[in-house]
Amino acid sequence: MNRLTLALDVMGGDFGPRITIPALSLALEKNPMLSFVLFGDQSQCSPLLNSLPVTQQQRITFVHTSRIIEADIPFTQALRQSKGSSMRLALEAVARGEAQGCVSGGNTGALVGLAKLLIKPLPNIERPALTTLIPSMNGKSSVMLDLGANVEADSQLLCQFAEMGNIFAEVMLDLVHPRLALLNIGTEENKGNQIIRDTHQLLKQRYDLNYIGFIESDKLMNHFADVIICDGFSGNIALKALEGAAKNILSLLKKPTPDSHLCQTAKRYLLRAIFYRYYRKLQQINPDRHNGATLLGLSSVVVKSHGGAGVNAYFYAIDHAIGQIRSGIPDKISQGLNRLHQNL
């Protein structure tokens, strides 16, 4: 396996280096050929970095910056204050080829906007789409895009998402002819708004894509489709509703009760012992494991972690970035789109 360097916006996310540094340490432990270029505040990071094993420290290059992009500001404002910020420096390292990919848990709008500015888009791509893998009840995953990079999307753009999602599913899920579906509020031809109905007609005519029609959001976790296509607004609403429900319900099984500690531990042990299979299933659909949305359509891998991600969740975001770089996702998308457009 080749050497691989990731640029990390250590300050991004609600908890900054307290989460990102333990997570990158996990990633270094599991990937011997991995190294990091980190961008962040030295005074906050040094104590955490110094506590890592020396062999890990040797695989980390640290670049100090005290500038960060705030989490909640609009893109135009973020752009003005972006110069020299940890997020922008990480993206610039990728643009210069010093790292093969970038992970950030920071301001989504800023990451999407800056990535579009700094990282070359793939040929034939109008606008990139935030793409993630969502868990299914059968243990498999589906690709879903767009999750918020494009609040509005016309039929042409949705068809482009279909093309990119198709290739992403072929490569990352190792599928031949992935089943593509369009998110809608019903499965009948007349459902949804004009854009969705137009897209449906366009996709039905695409014999190069295995388009199976509309999918409703209550079926997202049931593996009825391998790729789910939507505009960024609907996708964001659907995915967050799914994640919120899953997190809330799973939290019931973890929640401390007024019982004594011993009793709690006993209960938890019993739960896991008796319901081992259920427990494993619940773990499979744990949103943490699916943290990390990639900005598909760029010439390098850019992964957005949840702002509120914990160490494990952030580790999975890094892991997804590594997986996509190792699979050569940007090149595969580019080649796939070329093939598609030659055959049209």
Added chain:
Amino acid sequence: MNRLTLALDVMGGDFGPRITIPALSLALEKNPMLSFVLFGDQSQCSPLLNSLPVTQQQRITFVHTSRIIEADIPFTQALRQSKGSSMRLALEAVARGEAQGCVSGGNTGALVGLAKLLIKPLPNIERPALTTLIPSMNGKSSVMLDLGANVEADSQLLCQFAEMGNIFAEVMLDLVHPRLALLNIGTEENKGNQIIRDTHQLLKQRYDLNYIGFIESDKLMNHFADVIICDGFSGNIALKALEGAAKNILSLLKKPTPDSHLCQTAKRYLLRAIFYRYYRKLQQINPDRHNGATLLGLSSVVVKSHGGAGVNAYFYAIDHAIGQIRSGIPDKISQGLNRLHQNL
């Protein structure tokens, strides 16, 4: 308590009378002053009706029709074939005042469209909105509208949903100054599309409403707001995603495993015994208990049940209709809107 008559489209829903008749029997059992006018196919219904206690049969008027509106056809087609159908007859009974409300599990588009045609809208209401109560983790409920009656909604319409939802929450949840929130893909001012940002500005200026800003869909079950306002497309996507996740996860705890029957029963018993509190919490957020969306903005109560509802879920839809009729929801909405418009 006064006598109360409900019109029921017995044929509506995926399973027709096999579900609706046992459910209405449950409702008759629990509500001594309730009676039903049923519309459906006599040959399918008679065996089921004859098996009910005679005292219940006496509280049922049956009107035969062999016509039904198919589940998956567009509204224009449904309208053409609606004459004499079980759904239309049920709505006409309400329009004529022979029943105070109507419940159907049939074609949503047809029910919304026919109800708008046949039942008088309230004054000042442009278009009615599908409204439901969604469960929260703390055992309370939030009102959510619109869930699909209006695929697109402009700022004026969204503000009207806010007004109706406000009154619905005051009456049905017994709240003073319910907290209103607008569904969006972020909580910052700049998030979402133009319509949502405009609505946000309009609602912020409404000192008669307790508007608290945007809500993201991962917080829907966390009781951050008492009323959640959205267009029918986003609302439908969010609610179905929530329901799908909840149903899927709850099903894990019910699912038969390859264990022997005895072992299964023992496991289930143990689960309930050990995790009684968890189990009760899981039951609270069971989507079945929240089945039934009401078409708010009409002069009578019209409730849509899930097409796939089981007996219990359908019973809850009937129960919601009864609750709204007993609370005089249409009058309260009308009076509330009058007050609002006088004060503007």
